[in-house]
Amino acid sequence: MPKRNSVIVLSSDEEQETPKTRSYSSTRTKPKPKASSSGSRGRKKARVSSSGPRLSKLHEINLFDDDFNEVFTRSKVFAGTQQNIAEELWVDKYKPHSLEELSVHKKKVEEVKTWFEERLKPSKGVYRNNVLVVSGQAGVGKSAAIHVIASHLGAMVCGWNTPTPVIWQEHLYNSGTATKYTSKLDEFVSFVERIRKYGLIPTSFTGESKPSVIFLIDDLPMMHSKAALGRLKDCLHLLVHTTQIPTAILVTDYGNTDSADYNARSVEELKISLERSGACKVTFNPITVNSIKKFFCVNPDQVHSLSLPTRTPHALKEKSNKPVELDDGSPLYFGRDETVSLFHALGKFLHNKRETGVAAEYDQNGFLMQEIFSRLPLKMDVPEKILSQSHVQPGPVADFLHENVLDFLNDEAVEDAWILSSYLGDSDILLAKLRGMLSSHNEAESILQSAAASIAVRGVLFGNSQPISSRWHAIRRPKLWQVQKESSYHKNEMFRQRIPACNQLSSYHMSVMATEYMPMFKLLGNRVGSAYNELDQESAQNLDMEDFDTDKMSLDGEAMEISDDDIEDW
Amino acid sequence: MLWVDKYRPKTLDHVMVHNDIAQNLKKLVTEHDCPHLLFYGPSGAGKKTLIMALLRQMFGPGAEKVKVENRAWKVDAGSRSIDLELTTLSSANHIEMTPSDAGFQDRYIVQEIIKEMAKNRPIDTKGKKGFKVLVLNDVDKLSREAQHSLRRTMEKYSAYCRLILCCNSSSRVTEAIRSRCLNVRINAPSQEQIVEVLQFIGKKEGLQLPPNFAARIAEKSNRNLRRAILSFETCRVQQYPFTDKQTISPMDWEEYISEIASDIMKEQSPKRLFQVRGKLYELLINCIPPEIILKRLLYELLRKLDAELKHEICHWAAYYEHRMRLGQKAIFHIEAFVAKFMSVYKSFLIATFG
Incomplete structure (x- = not known):
């Protein structure tokens, strides 16, 4: 980005008479001082280099760039300061200003209000817990409620302004200047520490009478790991115990449906730990259609400027209904698309359901295929689409298909089995190509991967030319993984073995060890006693025993373990 | 001590099998003009023995005092650093290692170790700068990149060290390396x-x-x-007093493979293929290299096969062996071979016996 910015600044400089560009450049440079500094450097360089004829060309490019940047800056500013946009978004314009306008349930609002009232009364120190956890789904009006209540009570809301996170690349860029990398979590922790110890800094209130203050923590930092979560928990726990200022912590729920999501789970965990340490909790229910309707009904005069004056609030609601897809009383869904589970997808591929009947067969106009290559049309989406919906890595897909596909073959169809396994081999080769590459070839990597997955899936679909009528099959977890693990274990075992066993000059290679020495050791067993020294013998025996035991045990165990539940946690 | 180790010839003079080669090597050493060497030949032919004897010839009995080390390297590769671990066997004058154990990061190993050796050259008693010997096993299993970097380092540091390369097949060693070494073919003893x-x-x-x-x-x-x-x-x-008829117990994995082969011959169906897969897994768990499994399996199958199919089956075995080397999951390819065999054999059976 900084590069592009520099070009734009150059244009505004060269063209004094276009105020439009100028204003944009200024708005852009304001929020990002760093960009401006790099921009100025770029300007200098460009001045030196640009000559007559090139200038016009540059100018053209810049005009084009301006268009691009117009969009860019706008969105940027919207995300940031919201200063330069003449018309406010309706979301901001029609923000609730009084308690009645809130779409949150009255009772809840009342509850929160009384809680704050009690704590803002001068008789302090009675309440041990000064923290309120407000949870609810995104967009129910948690922060709006807090703001409105605060203004109702005449209190000031002080909050933690989420700092712009330092992106890793940015840090790398800065790393020369010896600034230390601080994550959002670090900053948050230090902030809470400050609040706990010193309260809010009094200089910020210039008035003679100290206004009551509500402290608001919106947007808890993200936790990626157990350690970070623990740290945040500790920090909040301390806050709950020691803070003197009424504090509201807003926690966004992500619906209970997908508890698999790590973030959602950790948020849950946080909430529980906060409650345990004594914070009050209020949950805002999801917004219902009625409350949306109510909102539009309450503010009919505010909506009157719509271009379609005949539209009733009800119709409006209908309209607002559509894009967010909300059913009566059901929560709004955000940010998740519908996914097919891996096993669903695998089932589709393995069962290989196809249209029956001759009519469907010769659809493809004019494209003649030999009979052995033609297949009935699939009774499913395009395989690649299913793959992408199931969000799996191609490697595991191939493994799963490989493990299970033979169960789905006709008993006579060895030929099919060969075609299948050949295609699986192809996809394996494609995936193996990746191995040598470094991560710099990201694009190529993803194309190769999806090609490999596609080949595996389509190979399975194509190869299974006479799919047997569907019956129930459990999908097994690839045994290959188990095998790989065990063989690497044995390898290490052998590795340790080979050091005492051939303490002679040479070291033997693994294959020699595996194919010649180990079987011999087994045959020699314990009768070799005198033949070579005790250490060798001991370890050889150990290995022998271990070898057999682990083999038997692990294989049996695996056989029993195979169940659908087990598959889930791979 | 196993007899294999006990009766391994220690010096070039005691070598029994490849005496002519041993004498030539001896001449090379005595003339102080030892080039890089590439030993190749089948397993169990005596490559290692010759190399050890050669080292002893070069450095005296000191070459036998070796220590096993598990060494870790930190390699700087552009933006990231890679941690590698490898077991080496080294004396004061030589280091032996198998870089292909490091998988696809083998090239870093090759570069690093040679650079490191170049840094600390041993100085002999007369104050003359000597050279170290680096013994690399399984050069044929090195990746192409590693072989290229090996070639470069070989040229750059040839004043500091001598390489002794050891492998089964010289065809998988690049021409560039082969041409920089004295190739020594060690054939299997008669x-x-x-x-x-x-x-x-x-x-x-x-x-x-x-x-x-x-x-x-x-x-x-x-x-x-x-x-x-x-x-x-x-x-x-x-059984000690040996008799002529005494049974010589074969390797267990070989028996297992011949069992697999007879399984395959008996029935050709996806179900059987699945059973065969289970048995192949068993072999892989015990670290039998997939190439050897495939080779042995082909051997066993050919023994039982009708002559007119042999050619085709050999072709497919070679085909899948090649693909196995390209790929990563050997089982996919071995299984594909088995499936192909089943399919060919089944149609053959149907054609002949109806």
């Missing part, structure tokens, strides 16, 4: 030579070894001297 060695060991151990029995061991060993000596020792443990 059965007579193996018998000779066995008789020698028998005499040293004070055993009565019937010549027929020795010949049988030699035949069973597939011209692999190491194997012959190992099975000789097992036979000795199992």
Whole structure:
């Protein structure tokens, strides 16, 4: 980005008479001082280099760039300061200003209000817990409620302004200047520490009478790991115990449906730990259609400027209904698309359901295929689409298909089995190509991967030319993984073995060890006693025993373990 | 100590099997003009033995004082650093290692170790700068990149170190490396030579070894001297006064593979293929290299196969062996071969017997 910015600044400089560009450049440079500094450097360089004829060309490019940047800056500013946009978004314009306008349930609002009232009364120190956890789904009006209540009570809301996170690349860029990398979590922790110890800094209130203050923590930092979560928990726990200022912590729920999501789970965990340490909790229910309707009904005069004056609030609601897809009383869904589970997808591929009947067969106009290559049309989406919906890595897909596909073959169809396994081999080769590459070839990597997955899936679909009528099959977890693990274990075992066993000059290679020495050791067993020294013998025996035991045990165990539940946690 | 190690010739003069090569190597060393060497030949032919004897010839008995080390390297590769671990066997004058154990990061190993060796050159008693010897095993298993970097380092540091490369097949070593080395082919010992060695060991151990029995061991060993000596020792443990008819127990994994082969011959169906897969997994768990599994399986199948199919089956075996090397999951390819075999064999059966 900084590069592009520099070009734009150059244009505004060269063209004094276009105020439009100028204003944009200024708005852009304001929020990002760093960009401006790099921009100025770029300007200098460009001045030196640009000559007559090139200038016009540059100018053209810049005009084009301006268009691009117009969009860019706008969105940027919207995300940031919201200063330069003449018309406010309706979301901001029609923000609730009084308690009645809130779409949150009255009772809840009342509850929160009384809680704050009690704590803002001068008789302090009675309440041990000064923290309120407000949870609810995104967009129910948690922060709006807090703001409105605060203004109702005449209190000031002080909050933690989420700092712009330092992106890793940015840090790398800065790393020369010896600034230390601080994550959002670090900053948050230090902030809470400050609040706990010193309260809010009094200089910020210039008035003679100290206004009551509500402290608001919106947007808890993200936790990626157990350690970070623990740290945040500790920090909040301390806050709950020691803070003197009424504090509201807003926690966004992500619906209970997908508890698999790590973030959602950790948020849950946080909430529980906060409650345990004594914070009050209020949950805002999801917004219902009625409350949306109510909102539009309450503010009919505010909506009157719509271009379609005949539209009733009800119709409006209908309209607002559509894009967010909300059913009566059901929560709004955000940010998740519908996914097919891996096993669903695998089932589709393995069962290989196809249209029956001759009519469907010769659809493809004019494209003649030999009979052995033609297949009935699939009774499913395009395989690649299913793959992408199931969000799996191609490697595991191939493994799963490989493990299970033979169960789905006709008993006579060895030929099919060969075609299948050949295609699986192809996809394996494609995936193996990746191995040598470094991560710099990201694009190529993803194309190769999806090609490999596609080949595996389509190979399975194509190869299974006479799919047997569907019956129930459990999908097994690839045994290959188990095998790989065990063989690497044995390898290490052998590795340790080979050091005492051939303490002679040479070291033997693994294959020699595996194919010649180990079987011999087994045959020699314990009768070799005198033949070579005790250490060798001991370890050889150990290995022998271990070898057999682990083999038997692990294989049996695996056989029993195979169940659908087990598959889930791979 | 196993007989294999006990009766390994320690010096070039004592070498029994490849005496001519040993004498040539000796001449090279005495003339102080040792080039890089590339030893290649089948397993159990005596490559390692010759290399060890050669090292002893170069550096004296000191070369036998080796220590096993598990060494870790931190390699800087552009933006990231890679941690590598490898076991090395080293004396004051040489280092032996198998860089292909490091998988696809083998090239870093090759570069790093050679650079490191170049940094600390040993100085001999006369103050003359000597050189170290780096023994690399399984060069044919090195990746192409690693071989290229090996070539470069070889040229750059040839003043500081000598390379002794060791591999089974020189065809997988790039031309560039082969042309920079003195190639030494160590062929598999003939059965007579193996018998000779066995008789020698028998005499040293004070055993009565019937010549027929020795010949049988030699035949069973597939011209692999190491194997012959190992099975000789097992036979000795199992039953001493040797008889001509004494059973020579084969390797368990080989028996297992022949079992698989007969499974395949008996029935050709996806279900059977699945069972075969289970057995192949068993072999892989025990670290039998997939190439060897495939090779042995082909051998077993060919023994039972009709002559007119042999050619086709060999072709497919080669095809899948190649693909196995390209790929990562050997089982996919071995299984594909088995499936192909089943399909070919089944249609053959149907065609002949209806």
